[in-house]
Structure formats: C-alpha cells, structure tokens
Amino acid sequence: MTAPTAASTETPVEILGALRATVGTPQRLDLPVIATRDAEWSTRGRLALQLAAEDGQPLGRAYIFNGAWYPGCDRSVPFSHYLPALERAYEGLEQSGRPARLRLQLLQAVAAETSKGGTILVLLKFIIAPEWTMTGGQLEIVYGCPLASFYTGFVGVDRDPTRDATAPTFTVGNAIHAGYRHAAIAHDGGGGEDATGRAYLDAVARTWADDFAHLLLDRPTGRPKALHKRPLAARETILARLQGSAGGADTDADRALLQERLFFAPGRGISGRADRIVYREGPDGGGTVETLHEIKTGGGFGAEKDPLTGIAHPGGLQALAYREIVRSLGAGDPDTFIEVIADDLASELPLDDHPIVRRARARLADGGNSRAVDLLAQARNIGFLVTTGLLTGYDRYRIDTIAGLGRRVRGVGGDWSLQASSTPCQICAASARGICESARTTSRTPTANFFRHLPQELYAYWVWFHRQLQDEERAGREALYHLATTPLATLEGQEGVSIGDLAARVPDPGRAHTVTFERAARIETRLREDDRVLVTPVGRAPGELLSVEGTLRRLDVRTVAVELRDSLPPSAGGRYRVDLLPFRSSWQTQGLTDFLLGAIRGSGIGGRQLGAEELPRLARIILGAAEPAPLADDAPDLDIPDMSDLNADQRRAIGAALALAPGELLLIQGPPGTGKTSMIAELARAIAHRDFFADPDDTTRRPLLILANTHRAADEVTRKIAARFPDLRPYLVRVGSARAATEPEVREQILGERLRVREALAGIDLDDPAGLERWVRLIRAGVLIHDHAQIFIGTLAAANAPELRGLTFGTIIVDETGQATEPAALQALRHLPPGYAGRLLLVGDHQQLPPVVPEIADALPLPPLPDSLARAGFAPAHGLKISLFERLARRYPGALITLAAQYRMNAPISALISDLFYDGALHPGAASVANARLSDFLSTNYPEGYKYEVRSTPGEVWDDTPIVFLDTSLDAEARDTVRQWRADESRDNPREAAIIADLLVALFRRVPHERWGSLAAEVGVISAYRKQNNRLRTEIGAREPALAALPALRIDTVDRFQGGERQILLVSLVNSNDAGTIGALHADPRRLNVALSRAKTKLIVVGDRATFTTPGRPEEEAAKEVYRRLFALLDEQVNEGVARIVETAGR
Amino acid sequence: MPLHAALRATGDGIGCHYRLRAEIGLGIEPLATLGLVKPIRQRIPTCTEHACPLRDGCRFARIFAEGLAGRSGKKYRLAPLGEGVLRDPAIARQIDAATRELPLARRIFAVLRDAGAPLTIFALNAALLDQSLAALATDGDPGESGFGRGELAGLLTLLGALGALAYDGYQVALPSAGQNETTAQAAD
Structure with missing residues (x-):
C-alpha cells in the first residue's frame, strides 16, 4: 500500500468525492471517519454505515459486504475478517449499552455501481478504532492465538506466581539486545573493534546486574550454563555484523541511528519500539527511514516456521507492523530486516523472505501488497475485538463459549493463512492455568465451563472491578492517539499534560543523559517529577519517530530537566515539547483475575456449579459471605524475646496477629502518629521468631511477606526492621531494584546490592572462562541468601517480582491498604498458600488518604449494585476510590483493631x-x-x-x-x-x-x-x-x-x-x-x-x-x-x- | 529423648521425615547420617500403607499418594543400629557421642565458642550461612559448610536434648559444666 503524504490538505469530503469519481476501481486511502451503524440498511452479509468526518460533517452512507465484495468486482476475498469483525464490534457495543459508533481508519474503498445504476461507497479495508493502541508484541500474540489474547488481554489471566519459577531464558535476549544496542552506538560513533567489543560486554554486564533477581530462578549448581554463555557467544557474531555494516554517524551528519525508540501510527492503532532504525534527515525538516531492523534472540508468540526448513522465525509480524508505522507517518518505505541472533549464528532475513510474509503471500516489493495490509489489519482488528471484551462482554456463557470456538475464535472471520500455523500453548498463561479448553498441552487438564460454574457472588465481584479497570485500560491505550492528534495548545493549556516551546540547555555535567529545557514563558502544568515523558522536536507529533522517552527529574517555573533514555533528537527550530507518556500496567486486572482463579482452585471442586460456601474461607470473608473470627477483648501476654515496650493497643494487635488462624483476616487501623510501622516491625520480629524453623523442608514456604502501596512505605518498613533488629538483616529481602532515592540501609537489603553485583561484574573479565565462573558463583551466593530469607518486603505492584516467584507465605501484611485500590490490594492473596490457607493482615487508615484513581473521560456508569455486593459492604457507585480496607473495616468492625495512642x-x-x-x-x-x-x-x-x-x-x-x-x-x-x-x-x-x-x-x-x-x-x-x-x-x-x-x-x-x-x-x-x-x-x-x-x-x-x-x-x-x-x-x-x-x- | 521418640515413631516398621518434623522437630537427615535409619528410595510406600497417624491432615501426603517428585528418601526403615539404640543404653551413649561429632554440630560448637556468648537462632544461622558463602566464594561450592535450616533445626533439638547445647527454641548456648553432667546422668 502506498503511504499517503504525511499531511494531506484534502478534506474528507474531497477525498471521498475523488473516490466517487473513479467508479469500479478500488482506491487506497488513509482517512479517519466516524462510522455509525445504520440498522435500517443493514442486512445479512451487508453492513450499512453512516459516515461522518472527525468534525461531525456528514459524509454519507457506506457499505461493507462479506468477502470484501462490491458490485462489479470479479472475485471476493474468502474468509475476509472485515465485515464479521466490525459486525461483532457493533454488537458488542450495543449489548453493553453503548452507541454503535466507531472510528474507522479507511485504508481502501471503492465507489461501486449497483445493478440499479446508482453508486455506493463500499469500504474494503480499515482499522477499527485506531485510537486504541496495540503494541507490536501484542499483535504477535493475536497472530499466534487470538484466544490467548482474549484470556490474557481481556480476562487478565496471568501465570501463577507461586508456581511459575521457570528458568529466565528471556535474560539472554535482554543481554544480547542491550549489548547489540551499545555496540552499535560505539560502532556508529566511529569506535574500532576493541571499543565496540568492550561496549558490548559492558552492556551485557549492566543488564545482568539489572536482571540479577531473575537469574536466581535458574538456581545454577555448578558450571556456567547456556543462560550465561549465550550472550557472550553472540558477541563475535554481532561485532562481525557491525563491522560489515555502513559507516558511523560521524561520516554522515544527516544520518542518525535510532534504537528502541517508541513510535506510533495514529492511523494504524499500532505502537512499538523498533530495535534499530537508520534515519536520514531531509533538507525540508522531514526525513526518511532507510532501514529498520527487528532483532530476535529466540522464539515466542507469533514465530512462524519456514515451510522448507522447519526453522521457526520470530518477529515477522512485529517488523511488518513497524514498517507500516513508518510508511503511515510518511517517512518512506524502509528496507526491513529481522535479525536472529542465536549463540554464534546470526541470520538477517529480509522481511519479504520471512515465512509470515511468504505464507500470507504478502509480497512487499511491489509497493504494498494488499495481503500485507490484510495481515496487519486482521491481527489488529481481531486483537481489538478480543482484548476490549466487545466479543463477549460480561456474559459468562459467552465467555465460556468462546473457548469452544477454537483458538482462532470462529465467528470473527479471518483468513487462517494470516494466522500462525502452530499453537503457542506451551508458553500461554491461560493454558498453564488450565482455563483454556482449546489448549493443546498436557500440563494441566482444562476446566470446562469455568465462568458458568462460578458462584454468583464471586463473579459479580470480579465484574464490578473488571469493568472499572477496563475503563482505565481504554484510557491508557487511547492516550498516545490523543497526544498525537490533539493540538499542543489544548494539551498544554487545557489538560496540562504537555509543555511546549522549550529550548535545550547543555546537558547537566555528570549526568550525560539529563537535559534541561527552558523557556521564557512561565510553566503551568500537571506534570510532576518522576513522570515518564516523551521529548519531541516541535513540529513533530509525539511518537513520530524522533521522540525520545525520558523521566522528568526536576520542574521549576521556567525549566524542565528530563533524564533521557537515548540521545536528544535534532530539532530544526531548536525547540522541543515534553508530553506526559501514559503508563499502562495490567497488574491490577491480573491480581483481580488471580483472585477469581485462586478462589476456585482453592475450593478443590471442579466440573459443576459452586456455591459461595464452598470457596476458601478468606475468599468468603472478602466477598462478605463469612465473618472473620472474633478478636480477644484483652491484650495477651506476649512472651516474645527482645520485644520493645509496647502499649496496650499494639500488644493487642500483635497478639491478635499471632493468634490468627490460617485463612483468617485481621484489620489494623493506624491513625497518624500511632507507630504503625514500628508495630509492623515488632510483628515481623515475632513472626520470624515463631516461624523460623516452621516448614524448614519446604523452601517455597516462607514466614512473612509485607507489601505496601508505595516504595516510600516499603522502604520505611525495611529501614525500621533493619534498624531495630540487626540480627534479622541477613533474612530480610527488599524486593525490586535500587532507585535513586533508595537509602543505604534499605539498599543493603536488595539482593543485588548486598552482593555488590555491579561492582563485581565491573571487575570480572568476561572474556576469561574463570571470570564467567566467578559470575555464576555470585549468582549461587544470591540463591543461598534467598533460600535463607524469611521476610520479604515490596510494593503491591511487585507481587510478581522474581524474588517472590514460586514462594508462598504463611503471613502476608499489606501496609497503607487504605491508599490502595481493592484490585491492587488483592495482589497480596497471590502469594498465600493454596486455598488461601494463610493469614492476611491489612494495615491502614481509611480516615487518611484514599486511593488515587485517575478521572476517566467517557467512563461507563456502573450498573445497579447486585445484592451480593451490597451484602459485602459495597455501596452504589462504589468505585476504585473505596479501598478494600475501608470496605472491610465498615463491614467487619469486629475484626478491626485501632491503635489509639499516638506519639x-x-x-x-x-x-x-x-x-x-x-x-x-x-x-x-x-x-x-x-x-x-x-x-x-x-x-x-x-x-x-x-x-x-x-x-x-x-x-x-x-x-x-x-x-x-x-x-x-x-x-x-x-x-x-x-x-x-x-x-x-x-x-x-x-x-x-x-x-x-x-x-x-x-x-x-x-x-x-x-x-x-x-x-x-x-x-x-x-x-x-x-x-x-x-x-x-x-x-x-x-x-x-x-x-x-x-x-x-x-x-x-x-x-x-x-x-x-x-x-x-x-x-x-x-x-x-x-x-x-x-x-x-x-x-x-x-x-x-x-x-x-x-x-x-x-x-x-x-x-x-x-x-x-x-x-x-x-x-x-x-x-x-x-x-x-x-x-x-x-x-x-x-x-x-x-x-x-x-x-x-x-x- | 527426641532420638528415642524419633526411632519409635514408625508404623509397620516404616517412619516418615514429615512425621518426625511435625511431632518431634527432627528430620531424617541426622538419623540417616548416624546410620540409625535406612531411607527408602524405591517402592516408596504411601502414608496409608504404613498407617501414618498424621496422614489425614498432612499436606505432604499427596506427594506420596500421587507419586510426585521429592518423595525419595523421605521414608525410612530402622537400621540395625537404630534398633540397637532402642535396646541397649550403651549403644545409645555411643550414638550420643557421634551426634556431637557430626560436621554441622562441630560447626555450631565452634561458632558458639567464637561468640563467647549465647546466640539467637538468627545469629547462629547467619554465622553458619556466612561460612557457606565464604566456601562458595573460595572453592566454588559450599561443600561441607552447606546446610539447610531443617537440618539445623533438627540438630539443635537433638543436641539440646543431649545436653550438648542449652537451647530454648530461641537462644543457643554452650552448656555450663554442671548442666553437662546432669544431662549425662539423666541419659543413663
């Protein structure tokens, strides 16, 4: 498909007028329209739409026919997805009570003459809702298995963190990618072979330090393994490839190497980070992408096998998507390659030769084959359909039925030659959790009719929060489109998410990647320190190739300092804009769905309808279907060695926590100044003492996990325990990586910091086999320390962290629970023993700050409150701002201990x-x-x-x-x-x-x-x-x-x-x-x-x-x-x- | 005495590591190291087959019932030496002495002597862990200095019962001279 000029001056009326003037000849377009279903003119096999421009100007009626047919065409396209997918999308909207109206990015249409002599507009190819962004990686999941995308993208199925302690093979890819990237920078800067090789090894070492906690999961027992050797083995291959490539940037001032830049096509609904782009600045301020490389180090979703060799080649669809982004931005038609790095072998495959392209017969050389468009559009549109939930809504019978439609989800249309030939069940979370009936793996027997068998209370609970999280998800996915298509004046003046007209100062000394921007006009903005931002030359849209990501470090009245992820792009006018980059994370949905899955698995019952009374006790308590055990009235005598002087409330709270039976819940309210964190530290000591030798044979069972809503609170608890009880420090692990603000006494409890991994790697000669052995010994030391650790502390968002993978905890404390949304707090249950047979303590104060929840434009109103949720303490319009702590504190006042003495x-x-x-x-x-x-x-x-x-x-x-x-x-x-x-x-x-x-x-x-x-x-x-x-x-x-x-x-x-x-x-x-x-x-x-x-x-x-x-x-x-x-x-x-x-x- | 109780905790001549842990605080490791029991590694019986009294509530019963990994060496039969301990006090005394000479026991005594004062279980475990880490860094493997908390827990219980250590579940100390004599007389 020929890329249109980046900034067409024709109006939509003119474009469609020109189309109508060429009857019978399909024309390529790149035009966004608002399409409303016209039920009166729609029939079976024909969908009628009323089109309007973005400004509301009517554009007339258009049609879509089955098989991409139009009057006068000589053949239809079998299994075309466009009509069925769009019909299902409109159905989904109507069933959820929303108007049947969608934005379409028209890619091809035809003015066709009917048998009665009239002319109608027929849409042939389009992207549904291009404002809803998918990444290249997510497209590959859809390509591999649309059903997987439904379960992981919509339902929120994630791997079980208590079981999934598999070897971290992805660390190989991380190290190779980082090494390649920095070696390319060194080479591009004119560095010789030695400098390039050193840059590669240094980057591998830094990545290993970053991934240290993941590497522990491999539990090496002796010599270095493939996991450690492969990044080093790939070095010579990569150096050879770089030496054989074109000269560095210093030989060509107009040429820039852009690596892993976030870029985005508003008209395609696709974003991504291409591994390597060679960009050439044009004389008029525009530019073209000469080459695009996508680098792969292994398989994954969407890998397609070469029909002749049987070798699986990953990355084809991603590369195709990124190429299409470049073309849609008017930046040329780049030569696109997929590089596969495997130990000492490297292959560079032109995209045209990739099995995905060949299988789809989507030749690219002729300026844009129609099949290439279909390949991308099908993945993108079906991905939209399944991941937004439009296909099923919250009808649990439809959710169960979808698995019966097969992995290709029959009914949404689609050409199977445009989907992967083999199933990715081995790496799919839905398959691993036994929830997908179509899974072709023997690792777990799938459960039929999973959602139909859920107790109504549990399902209503899940739906209640899932809907609200979907609103946040949608807002996050549409944010890039909003940035790229909204005038800067609006973004800055009305929304406060952008700052324009900034000039770059010299980079701060000592921090090469931090740039200060300034302007004469006063800055008023909603941006704040630590926000992720995009820096873009003024005149370009955010995400349009030259944007670079960064973190806002300092904000003053007239200056902004940003720590950039890559070098500052050139700007013709020397001016830049800074935009808030939306941060989207699906961990809250995953925690919510994990609660659903864990409650059912914990019942031990399958194959029939369950009653709420059959769920694990803790699940019933959370659902309001069981009362927590009553608390003792008095403060118990606590015979715990080395315990500090505690007041009566603190003694009562600690005593109640220690007396808690597995499967029970305790709420501790800590008003300001009541020593809540000190109490948690004392309780941690008491639990460590009591349980130090409990379950000593089960290395996956640990005494205590403490999760907090913020890093600040997690650090404070860590600091308190380490300071008050120095003999607990060897057993205390602060989960996660050190941040700039991490204090030394907390940093010491981070595994990689305790072992001085970065310093050690800097002193290890990775060229020497003995050096690699030293590195593996360091990993084994980390494993040893981890095996003896008793108390783990992290944030709620880190419940899936590698340090916690495979572990369950006898007691889990959540601090600042009053500030966490209920789905976020549910993360704590993910690491309880099976059947939630552990103790859950929620510490917080619902009289202090509530959860911070973004205001979502166009959020759907909540439905009427089901009786089961009313019994659980929900109120109508009970949104994410009501924390789990607040709800349970009001529902179960008898399970609440309030610390009343403040200091x-x-x-x-x-x-x-x-x-x-x-x-x-x-x-x-x-x-x-x-x-x-x-x-x-x-x-x-x-x-x-x-x-x-x-x-x-x-x-x-x-x-x-x-x-x-x-x-x-x-x-x-x-x-x-x-x-x-x-x-x-x-x-x-x-x-x-x-x-x-x-x-x-x-x-x-x-x-x-x-x-x-x-x-x-x-x-x-x-x-x-x-x-x-x-x-x-x-x-x-x-x-x-x-x-x-x-x-x-x-x-x-x-x-x-x-x-x-x-x-x-x-x-x-x-x-x-x-x-x-x-x-x-x-x-x-x-x-x-x-x-x-x-x-x-x-x-x-x-x-x-x-x-x-x-x-x-x-x-x-x-x-x-x-x-x-x-x-x-x-x-x-x-x-x-x-x-x-x-x-x-x-x- | 924990050792005697452990050796008697069998059904149809079969004992289980997890039952020892739950009832006595010992594991199979010291008993096997001392030659008192023979771990079963083939045709491992299920909990029902030897009528373990804890089988209904034990979460490890599933491992044996379903033949899962990790069950080998967790069940045992008494060795002749173990039967001898139950029968002959002289043999029991010899085993007591052998217990004090186990490598981990010697390391515990050494750590306590170096400390010159009672240690909490946290501090003791940390000192032993530091030795393991040092051996790993030097030799590439913890070797003899490797240990598990289960092994340490069981050995502390045994040594405490023998009077070789003063152990109250939290603090560990070398015994005073009088305490040693009293305990030795009680064993006789």
Missing part, C-alpha cells in the same frame, strides 16, 4: 484530629508528647543565640500556643486564582503565600544562620495545590533566598507529605472566593486529617474561614460540615487557651 501530636493538636476523625478515641500516648510545646523544642535544640520569649501580645504567632489560625475572611487581598484543567484545577493565593513567607523568615532569623539547615528539617508547609507550593517558594525566595534554597525545607502537597512529620507545620488552605468553592481536593476531608496531623508541637493554619464554611456547591457540603466542626473546635480551644485566631485583614 506525635501534643494534646491540643491531637484533640482536634481525634474529635474530627476518630470519634474522640485518639490520644497522646505519653505525657511528654501531650505536653510538648514549641519552646521545649527550640530551647533544647537552639539554646545559643535564640532568645525565646513568650509573648502574650495579640497577633504574635511564634509563641507557645499550639494552634494558630490566621483568618483571611476579611482580607480583601487574600483571594485565590484558579487554573482550570480539564481533569482538575490548580489554585494559588498570593496573599496567603506572603503571610506564610513572612512568618517563616521571622522564625528563621531568630536562629543562627548555620543552624538553618537543622531547623528546616523540622518545618513543613502544606497546601493542596502545587501551584500554591510554587508560589510559596517564590515568596520565600524573594525575602530570603538562602531559606528557599534549603532542601530540608519541605513545601509540598498533602499527598506527597504522607508519612512525614514536623515539629512546626504551616497549612495554606488557599481557596478564598465569593462562590465558596473549596475544590475537589478539599472536598475530601481526609486530606485535612493528613495535613493537620503532620504537626508535632506547632500548627499554623492560614485560610478563609468563610469560604470553607459558607454553603456552596452541593458536592462540597459534606466536607464543609467537617470544616465547620474544625472551626467550632478551634473556637473552643481558644477559650481553653491552647489556640489563637488572628485576623489578617489590615496586617
């Missing part, structure tokens, strides 16, 4: 929090905490040079009064300014920022300058809006630049302050307006809890009481009730002499 806030601050959020139950755990005052802290820590005076002068803020509220209600200058984004809003209040800046400067100037750093570590400022935080820094910097520059001075949002505490805390409420709008962030009063409870001895709140108490928007009224109560309590505390209210007007 952070003095009595007045504690009383405020306790009354507002904990029914008065929270209290200081010691007199020293209750009575702590600012003067104690200041005079103890800053005795020299600080003259502390207690003043009773009205308006003095820095006295011993624990709580001060600066009321701006009457302060005409204290009004907020709002920046409205499509998804949320950003506000600032310059007057509040000025007040706080003045206060801080006044405080710090009382202390010797050399002590500012230590004082700053005890001062924090919180506002709900990053815009206000930026304003605060500006105001402070204008008064005292040295103060604003102190890294220890934290000025942050509530969400990022979670878990921290400060002696002195200032809170800026920001919202101050005549409409009485407090905004979505304040409308959740739990943020207020987290904000105020960070303070230990001094809490200063600046804000407009009137805005927060006057009735306004109905959706904010519930939160305003809390604020009214807050101010009423403050009034009482003023009378008690522990609070002061100061009006700022006129000051």
